[in-house]
Structure formats: structure tokens, C-alpha cells
Amino acid sequence: MKEQENKNIEELADKMMHEMSTVSPSLDFTNTIMEQVEALQKEKITVYKPLIPKHMWFLFGFLLLVVTSYLFFNTSSTETSLLSALDFRKLTNNAFTQSLFKFSLPKTVLYAILSLGLMICIQVPLLKHYFDKRLSV
Secondary structure (H helix, E strand, O other): OHHHHHHHHHHHHHHHHHHOOOOOOOOOHHHHHHHHHHHHHHHOOOOOOOOOOHHHHHHHHHHHHHHHHHHHHOOOOOOOOHHHHOOOHHHHOOHHHHHHHHOOOOHHHHHHHHHHHHHHHHHHHHHHHHHHHHHOO
């Protein structure tokens, strides 16, 4: 039953396809489509916007300069600061920090970490340049 139904539907579709005339597009069909595509591409242009704007970098730099100069020019030879009153021996003289001082990595692991950091430092500017070129107008 199902096979006969499918066969009838297929014959009907074939008959309708033969009866329909072919429709050709207008002469300027390609130009019209390309104009629409170009209009879509112009609307979706991605403009690079840094995560931290330049004025914030200048503000951070200025604050760093102010704090550094304050610490440099306002130091005295006598230990009268708040930090001298604190006792940091409790932080350094315990079992956890002693075990951290004894911890060492093999040279191969250190070389692997160093080379990974070096490769990241090389690849980040290259990828940034690539994506800047790709996103430029």
C-alpha cells in the first residue's frame, strides 16, 4: 500500500515538473543580488575597539608614576612606617612555606615552560597583526 502511494506521488511530481515551463531570471538578476550582498557586507563591518582605551592607559601610567615618585621621595632612613610594626615571621616560618621553598622542578619542565612562554610572546603579536589585517576595511 505504502509503495503504491509513494509511486503515485512520484508520478504526480514528475508530471507536474514536465508541465511547468522553465523560468529564466531577469537580465540584471546577478547585479541585483551582488548589490544586496555588498550592502549587507558594508553594514556588518567590525571595527577594532581596544578593551582598555588609550586614555585609561595614560591614567594608569600617570597613577603609577605618582605612586612611584611618592614612594621614592618620601622614604626616610628611620623605620617608622606601618609595615615595620607588622610581624611577617608568622607568614614565612610555617610548614607550608618551608615546603614551598624546598619544591623544585626538573630542568626539562622549566625549559618547556620557558619555551611555551616564548612561543606565546611571539604568536600573540603575529595573530594580532593577522586579525587586524583581516578586519581592516
